[in-house]
Amino acid sequence: MIKLIIRRLLFLITVIWAASTIVFFIPRISQKNPVRERFATLAISGGFSPKDLEVIIASYNTKFGLDKPLFEQYTDYLSSISRFDLGVSYNKYPRTVLELIMDSLPWTIVLLLVTTVLSFVIGNLLGAIAAWPRAPRWLRTFATPFILLQGVPPVLMGVLLLFFIGFKLKLAPLGGAYSTGVIPDWSSLTFIWDVVWHQILPGLALLLGSVGGWTLSMRGMGITIQGEDYVNFAEHKGLGGYTIFKDYYLRNALLPQATGLALALGGVVVSAIVIESQFGLPGIGRVLDAAIRSNDFLVIYGVVLFVTIAVATLMVLMEFIYPLLDPRIRNE
Amino acid sequence: MTPVLQIKNLQVSYYTDAGRARALDGVDLTLTAGEKLGLVGESGSGKSTMALAMMRMIKPPGRIEGGQVIVDGTDLMTLSEQTMLKARLSKIAYIPQGAMNSLNPVTRIGAQMVDAIKAHDEGSSRADIDRRCKLALESVDLSSSVFKMYAHELSGGMKQRACIAISILLKPKVIIADEPTSALDVVTQRQVMETIDRVQKQIGAAVILIGHDMGLMAQFVDKVAVMYTGRIMELSSVRDMFTDPKHPYAQALIRSLPNLENKGVFNGIPGMAPALLQLPGGCAFHPRCSKVMENCKTQRPPSTNISGGRILECHLYSEKA
Ligand SMILES: Nc1ncnc2c1ncn2[C@@H]1O[C@H](COP(=O)(O)OP(=O)(O)OP(=O)(O)O)[C@@H](O)[C@H]1O
Ligand code: SF4
Ligand SMILES: [Mg+2]
Numbered sequence: 001m002i003k004l005i006i007r008r009l010l011f012l013i014t015v016i017w018a019a020s021t022i023v024f025f026i027p028r029i030s031q032k033n034p035v036r037e038r039f040a041t042l043a044i045s046g047g048f049s050p051k052d053l054e055v056i057i058a059s060y061n062t063k064f065g066l067d068k069p070l071f072e073q074y075t076d077y078l079s080s081i082s083r084f085d086l087g088v089s090y091n092k093y094p095r096t097v098l099e100l101i102m103d104s105l106p107w108t109i110v111l112l113l114v115t116t117v118l119s120f121v122i123g124n125l126l127g128a129i130a131a132w133p134r135a136p137r138w139l140r141t142f143a144t145p146f147i148l149l150q151g152v153p154p155v156l157m158g159v160l161l162l163f164f165i166g167f168k169l170k171l172a173p174l175g176g177a178y179s180t181g182v183i184p185d186w187s188s189l190t191f192i193w194d195v196v197w198h199q200i201l202p203g204l205a206l207l208l209g210s211v212g213g214w215t216l217s218m219r220g221m222g223i224t225i226q227g228e229d230y231v232n233f234a235e236h237k238g239l240g241g242y243t244i245f246k247d248y249y250l251r252n253a254l255l256p257q258a259t260g261l262a263l264a265l266g267g268v269v270v271s272a273i274v275i276e277s278q279f280g281l282p283g284i285g286r287v288l289d290a291a292i293r294s295n296d297f298l299v300i301y302g303v304v305l306f307v308t309i310a311v312a313t314l315m316v317l318m319e320f321i322y323p324l325l326d327p328r329i330r331n332e
Numbered sequence: 333m334t335p336v337l338q339i340k341n342l343q344v345s346y347y348t349d350a351g352r353a354r355a356l357d358g359v360d361l362t363l364t365a366g367e368k369l370g371l372v373g374e375s376g377s378g379k380s381t382m383a384l385a386m387m388r389m390i391k392p393p394g395r396i397e398g399g400q401v402i403v404d405g406t407d408l409m410t411l412s413e414q415t416m417l418k419a420r421l422s423k424i425a426y427i428p429q430g431a432m433n434s435l436n437p438v439t440r441i442g443a444q445m446v447d448a449i450k451a452h453d454e455g456s457s458r459a460d461i462d463r464r465c466k467l468a469l470e471s472v473d474l475s476s477s478v479f480k481m482y483a484h485e486l487s488g489g490m491k492q493r494a495c496i497a498i499s500i501l502l503k504p505k506v507i508i509a510d511e512p513t514s515a516l517d518v519v520t521q522r523q524v525m526e527t528i529d530r531v532q533k534q535i536g537a538a539v540i541l542i543g544h545d546m547g548l549m550a551q552f553v554d555k556v557a558v559m560y561t562g563r564i565m566e567l568s569s570v571r572d573m574f575t576d577p578k579h580p581y582a583q584a585l586i587r588s589l590p591n592l593e594n595k596g597v598f599n600g601i602p603g604m605a606p607a608l609l610q611l612p613g614g615c616a617f618h619p620r621c622s623k624v625m626e627n628c629k630t631q632r633p634p635s636t637n638i639s640g641g642r643i644l645e646c647h648l649y650s651e652k653a
Contacts, residue, residue, distance in 0.1 A: 229433040236387060236428065237448040237498065238420030247447065251438050327482045328437060 008316045012309075017078075019308035023301045024077055028070065037295055060090075081305065087298035091291070097302035100287050107177065108283035111199060112272050115206040116265070122146075122207075123214025124257055128250050130215065131222030134241050143215045150212025154271040158205040158278045165201060172201045175280040202279040206271055210264075217260060221253040228252070255326050262318035266311045335402075336505045336538050337363040342399035344378075344385045344562075346608075347392075353608035355381040355394070357562040360635065360643075363538040365505070368529075370549040370570070371542045372585065373559030374605045379542045380429060381562070383508045387426050388416050404505045422452050425499035427528075429510040429542075431492040435483035441494050442479035445469075448501055468497040471534060472527050489520035493527055500531050507532065508540045513548065521545070525552050546589055550574055558582045561606060561616040567643040578638070579646050580621045615647065623648060 036057050061067045065076055080087065086097035123146070129135045130143035149157075166174045178184065178194045185191045225231065226249060234248045273285030280286070284303055291299035323330040344356035355378045363369055371379050384390050386401050388408060401408045403423045411419060420426075428434045436444055445465040449456060456464075466476045472493040483491060492512060499507060509528055513521040529552055532539045543549050549556070556573040558566045558581060566579035577583045584601040603620035606612055612619050618628040625647060633647045644650075 229428055229431075230436045232389075233428050233434040233495070233498075234436070235389060236420060236426040237451065238417045238422070239447060239451045240417065243447055243451065247439060247443075248436050252436070255438070326438060328484045 008319065012312055012316060015312040016305070016309055020078065020081055020301070020305050021074075023304045024074055077301070081301075086302035086305070089291075089296055089299045091294045091296040091299070097298050100299060101284060101302055101306055104282055104284045104287045107281055108272060108276065108285065111203060111206070111276075111281070111283065112268055114199075115203050115210070116261075116268055119207050119210040120214055120257075120261055123211040124218045124254060126211070127215040127218025127220075128222050128245075128253060131219045131226065132245060132249065133226070143219065146208075146212040146215050147219075148212070149208050150210075150216060152209055154205055154209045155274050155278060157209045158202070158275055161201050161205050161208075162279075165204075173198050175278075177280070177282050198279075198281075202275045202281060205275050205279075206268070209271065210268070213264075214257065214260075218253060218257060221256060222249065225249055225253045258318065258322060258325055262315040265314050269307050269311060333364040335362045336365040336404055337361070338400070338402040339386070340400040340402070342382065342385055342401065343397040344381050344390055344394060345397050346394045348609075351609050354611070355562050355608060356385060359399070359562070359564055361557065361564065361567070363506070363540070365538055366533070366536050367555065368532065368539045368541060368553040370546075370553035370556040371540055371559060372544065372546055372549065372556060375544075376605055376608075377559045378562040379559055380510055382559075383426060383510050383540070383542060386424060386506075386508060387420060389426075418452060421448060421499065421504060422502040423504055424506045425502070425504040425508070427492075427495050427499050427507065427509040427512050429514070431495045431512065432488055432515050434495050435486075435491055437483050439482075440479070441481055441483065441486075445479070445498055445501060448498055452502055464501060465497075468501050469494075471500070471531050472497045473523075487520075488516055489524060492516065492520075492524050496524075496527060496531060500535055500537075503535045503537070505537055506540070507537045508542070510542045511544070512541070513543065513545070521548060528552070546574075546585070558585060561608065561611060563616070563645060564643070565617070565645050569640065569642075572640055572642060578642065578644055578649065580623050580648070581617050584620075584622075615645075 039053055039057055039060075058067075065073055068076070077087075084098070086101070088094060088096050089100060092100065126143040126146060130140045132140070152160075161172075162174060165171050173179065176198060178191065178198055182191060182194060230252075231244065231248050234244045239248075272283070273288055275281075276283040276285030277289045284307070287299065288303040290296070291303065339359055339361040342356055342359045343354070346353045346355055357378075359378075359382060361369075371382070373379055381390070381394070384394075385396050385399075386408070388396070388401075388411075390396055396409070399409065403419070406419070406423070408416065408419060408424070435441065442465060445468065446461055449461050449464060453461075462479075465479060469476055469478055474490060474493050474497060478486065478490070478494060483494075486494060496509075496512075507528075512528065513524050516524060525548060528539065528541070539553075541549060541553055546556075550570055553570055555567060555569055557564045558573075558579065560581050566573070566577065566582040568578070568582075572578075573582065574586060577586045581601075588601060601620060606616060606619070612629075614630045615621070615624075615628045615633050618624045621628065628647055631647070633645045634650050636644050636646075636650045638644060638649055
């Protein structure tokens with residue numbers, strides 16, 4: 001067990017190093033200097049003489065270390081992230097990257113957690129029932145619409161929901177984290193309700209697109225499991241349908257799905273980033289979107305790194321949860 | 333002695349794309365309490381189908397077309413679905429063909445015994461249930477620690493015993509064991525057979541033992557039924573069957589067993605088992621029979637009782653009767 005933990009920790013460190021290296025070099029392939037970009041836009045709107053501009057840019061470049069050789073910037077960067085120092089935002093200076101992430105993180109976590117868990121539960125149940133020959137017919141056909149929706153990308157799902165439910169039917173708000181003009185007050189129930197209300201469409205966009213995937217794979221799994229000898233023997237024992245469904249069929253069919261959950265987390269993050277920008281939610285996706293548009297290196301590094309670490313950690317965690325579900329790998 | 337099991341004219345068909353396959357074509361059988369019957373026959377002759385039909389567990393495309401399975405005075409075929417659930421394991425139990433995979437891999441053996449008892453006796457206390465499980469494990473020579481173990485922690489023989497332990501939990505009147513030893517080594521095979529023999533005596537159930545290993549079977553059963561294309565061709569005591577088989581198919585089966593005299597000679601049965609979809613008319617065995625007569629090709633031989641309590645389906649004997 002100790003050996004496994006050490007192995008997984010080493011794995012995590014390797015993932016973090018590899019991710020940070022990749023996110024460090026990729027934006028540098030473009031020759032743009034973010035400080036110059038930023039002040040160039042400011043200069044266009046007036047207020048700077050070109051000479052002042054050069055001085056300002058030079059001083060900021062020194063301040064952010066952008067004038068150093070690339071390799072030195074890289075080692076500086078690695079040493080600072082190992083101290084959990086993700087640097088400051090060029091664009092929103094003097095705010096630090098960590099601050100930006102921490103401010104936006106709760107929004108993303110809640111949205112992702114709720115939709116992922118709901119999608120996993122609903123999708124797997126629908127799939128399991130669809131493959132269960134003794135379930136009533138009407139219940140089994142419930143899975144079909146979700147399976148059909150499964151191919152629709154989240155962006156398109158978002159557009160469709162916004163147009164029909166938000167715009168045409170006016171049943172839900174068109175975007176934002178809460179109604180405009182409202183002053184955030186987390187102790188007020190009306191405010192919290194308002195926030196939840198604004199999460200419904202983005203949540204639905206994420207949910208509708210992902211339920212079908214679980215349904216489809218669970219249905220396939222269920223067809224295999226119901227032919228297993230232990231399910232047959234359970235019937236020979238005279239057990240009722242519900243017990244067989246729950247303890248013999250579902251428990252076993254869920255095992256590979258749990259592995260799938262860890263893998264799906266990476267993909268879910270990508271969808272969330274898209275949806276957050278689309279619905280104007282102040283989550284991590286929007287921070288990343290803004291950073292990419294303004295070439296805000298350190299914020300990009302920070303967010304990508306953070307997401308990578310989070311997903312890798314969850315995957316490692318899942319690996320420790322899995323033996324609790326399957327006794328066969330508990331002793332290894 | 334009053335029979336504990338009576339099967340009358342049991343019929344099962346599988347409706348495949350190619351047509352209707354009569355897998356069980358009018359089977360009759362009577363067993364008294366404590367009696368042990370060996371059911372033999374080539375692969376596909378309908379042995380498992382008969383077992384599943386008795387449990388009322390034939391699944392589509394299969395269908396029970398008719399007949400009676402009377403256990404302890406009750407015709408199982410007339411029971412409601414709900415009552416049949418209760419009858420499984422308490423009146424009639426089935427030890428599955430694939431015992432290696434018949435235990436749920438993710439729950440403890442104990443849990444799989446407890447749920448079986450609970451499904452039948454809702455009122456029993458937890459302590460009583462535990463005691464009955466431990467007792468069942470004991471009578472199949474498993475230590476009570478198996479109660480807390482998972483299937484993957486058991487050897488093949490232990491898994492088979494665990495399945496036997498489960499099947500005797502409610503002291504059924506009839507136990508069907510479908511090839512209980514097919515995946516085990518010779519030593520373990522014997523031990524498992526002895527276990528079945530012992531628990532059977534303990535609870536006084538009638539046993540139907542399905543298998544291919546006639547040598548092993550001969551040592552444990554009282555009677556042997558030879559099945560061919562969904563019909564019982566000959567039913568005789570073990571001694572009669574092995575020393576003086578009457579039915580030409582039974583004779584061929586027994587002759588194909590290796591012994592010291594015919595060492596090195598393989599006495600197979602000529603021809604192939606026919607496809608159920610296009611059974612030959614008359615006696616289904618006639619294309620392969622060495623004693624075939626004219627009326628064998630057109631008339632189905634009736635079931636005939638001959639001396640020694642033997643039952644035969646062959647024109648060689650029906651004429652004498
Ligand atoms: N689900 C099914 N669908 C169609 N035909 C089936 C099905 N199950 C069994 N059969 C047919 O019924 C016949 C009897 O099969 P059964 O499994 O009872 O044979 P068996 O005597 O148990 O053979 P084995 O010794 O190989 O276990 C076979 O010809 C088989 O093809
Ligand atoms: S009925 Fe005729 S064909 Fe059939 S086994 Fe008897 S002798 Fe052979
Ligand atoms: Mg079989």
